[in-house]
Amino acid sequence: MSITLDASQTALRAKARELANGPVSARAAEVDRSEQYPWDNVTLLKDAKLLGMTIPPAYGGQGKSWLDAVVVIEALSAACSVTGRIAVETNMGAISAIMAYGSEDQKKMAAAMVLDGDKPAICITEPEAGSDASGMTTRADRRGNRFVVNGKKHWITGGGVSRLHLIFAKVYDEKGNEEGVGGFLAIRDETQGLKIVKREPTMGLRGIPEAEIAFEDMDLPPSALVIPPRGLRKGFADLMNAYNSQRVGAATVALGIADGAYQLALDWSEEREQFGRPINEFQGLQWKLADMSIKLAAARALVYGAAKSGEGGFPDMLLAAQAKVFTSENAISVVNDALQFFGARGYSRNLPLERMARDVRMFTIGGGTAEVLRNVVAGAILKKKLPQTRDGWLKSAD
Numbered sequence: 001m002s003i004t005l006d007a008s009q010t011a012l013r014a015k016a017r018e019l020a021n022g023p024v025s026a027r028a029a030e031v032d033r034s035e036q037y038p039w040d041n042v043t044l045l046k047d048a049k050l051l052g053m054t055i056p057p058a059y060g061g062q063g064k065s066w067l068d069a070v071v072v073i074e075a076l077s078a079a080c081s082v083t084g085r086i087a088v089e090t091n092m093g094a095i096s097a098i099m100a101y102g103s104e105d106q107k108k109m110a111a112a113m114v115l116d117g118d119k120p121a122i123c124i125t126e127p128e129a130g131s132d133a134s135g136m137t138t139r140a141d142r143r144g145n146r147f148v149v150n151g152k153k154h155w156i157t158g159g160g161v162s163r164l165h166l167i168f169a170k171v172y173d174e175k176g177n178e179e180g181v182g183g184f185l186a187i188r189d190e191t192q193g194l195k196i197v198k199r200e201p202t203m204g205l206r207g208i209p210e211a212e213i214a215f216e217d218m219d220l221p222p223s224a225l226v227i228p229p230r231g232l233r234k235g236f237a238d239l240m241n242a243y244n245s246q247r248v249g250a251a252t253v254a255l256g257i258a259d260g261a262y263q264l265a266l267d268w269s270e271e272r273e274q275f276g277r278p279i280n281e282f283q284g285l286q287w288k289l290a291d292m293s294i295k296l297a298a299a300r301a302l303v304y305g306a307a308k309s310g311e312g313g314f315p316d317m318l319l320a321a322q323a324k325v326f327t328s329e330n331a332i333s334v335v336n337d338a339l340q341f342f343g344a345r346g347y348s349r350n351l352p353l354e355r356m357a358r359d360v361r362m363f364t365i366g367g368g369t370a371e372v373l374r375n376v377v378a379g380a381i382l383k384k385k386l387p388q389t390r391d392g393w394l395k396s397a398d
């Protein structure tokens with residue numbers, strides 16, 4: 001499938017590329033080295049109206065499509081993957097779940113926070129419940145007209161910088177009976193009992209913290225509960241359906257990094273001479289460039305197609321999983337090949353290739369591993385309810 005961008009998407013991409021090739025690219029190495037969240041880039045995105053683009057106009061956003069967001073994320077990620085991820089999580093994931101399922105007050109609050117520069121955190125994974133996320137033990141107990149939340153999440157992107165948190169928890173009635181899964185909204189530094197425990201030292205994507213977060217007798221009013229459309233009983237599947245947008249976003253960051261690395265290799269292959277000629281005159285490297293461009297074209301078609309499938313709702317679970325598996329795996333190989341074009345220079349921290357190689361490695365893991373997403377794909381093509389998918393199952397037996 002080939003998807004052509006319309007004039008407004010081309011203009012949006014040009015705007016994002018201008019930022020990417022200018023200030024975002026200039027700061028990328030320092031963001032990685034300092035491991036500091038790039039607040040300057042958040043301001044850039046905010047001023048350029050690239051934060052919260054997908055939020056409906058009624059709540060202050062622009063009602064942009066997933067594909068609009070994707071072209072922006074791809075362009076930014078080619079220069080700085082951390083900034084690309086900020087664009088993902090201010091347009092997709094937690095914010096999109098809240099805008100789709102939240103109450104009026106929840107939507108107004110979340111939209112205002114994101115448009116002001118907050119990147120919401122989505123809290124699903126626990127130390128003992130990773131791929132098997134439905135095995136979560138974080139619980140919200142009803143106590144009169146309140147919820148008391150206890151538990152622990154880890155590898156939460158933005159933990160320590162994000163203010164708004166969407167926390168997946170199992171809800172229990174007063175008698176201790178499980179009612180299903182809900183999403184609870186809590187705000188760092190405002191909600192008592194939300195504690196950032198520690199930051200993980202990561203291989204790449206170092207400008208954005210990954211944190212362990214504890215909830216200790218976190219006392220929340222009913223207005224903090226985002227009730228999924230089919231109720232708590234199907235809450236996990238519905239919340240994970242919203243998460244398909246973030247999955248497409250994660251695939252887009254991988255695509256952007258790979259495209260950035262490919263462009264660098266392409267230029268260098270003309271500039272660098274050995275044996276009296278540009279290195280792109282060697283067929284071994286020509287075929288490598290050809291393979292890289294094929295992988296990128298195929299990944300782009302899958303990512304854009306998955307984004308398009310979500311018009312008026314969320315991206316299709318099968319298409320999002322196919323896009324993320326293919327793109328994340330091939331992006332690693334494209335970046336690795338691009339690094340090879342530079343010989344020793346590619347291995348130096350003076351060039352961005354080694355950072356890109358560390359950053360891109362994440363995308364077969366976070367947001368559902370490539371293995372577990374293959375289970376999603378297999379379940380969909382076999383039309384079988386496979387329990388090992390991380391998503392809950394939306395289509396048949398549920």
Ligand SMILES: Cc1cc2nc3c(=O)[nH]c(=O)nc-3n(C[C@H](O)[C@H](O)[C@H](O)COP(=O)(O)OP(=O)(O)OC[C@H]3O[C@@H](n4cnc5c(N)ncnc54)[C@H](O)[C@@H]3O)c2cc1C
Nearest residue numbers: 122123124125130131155156157366367368369371372388
């Ligand atoms: C940088 C980063 C950012 C993240 N951000 C967030 C976030 O913001 N919010 C959040 O909630 N989580 C986040 N995560 C967590 C991420 O979603 C989980 O790491 C992921 O779902 C895998 O869980 P796990 O690490 O516990 O691995 P495990 O589930 O322990 O898996 C270990 C290995 O076993 C394989 N495996 C497991 N089950 C199967 C199966 N049925 N078939 C085949 N293979 C299987 C996996 O593919 C993997 O290779 C992030 C992770 C990273 C690395």
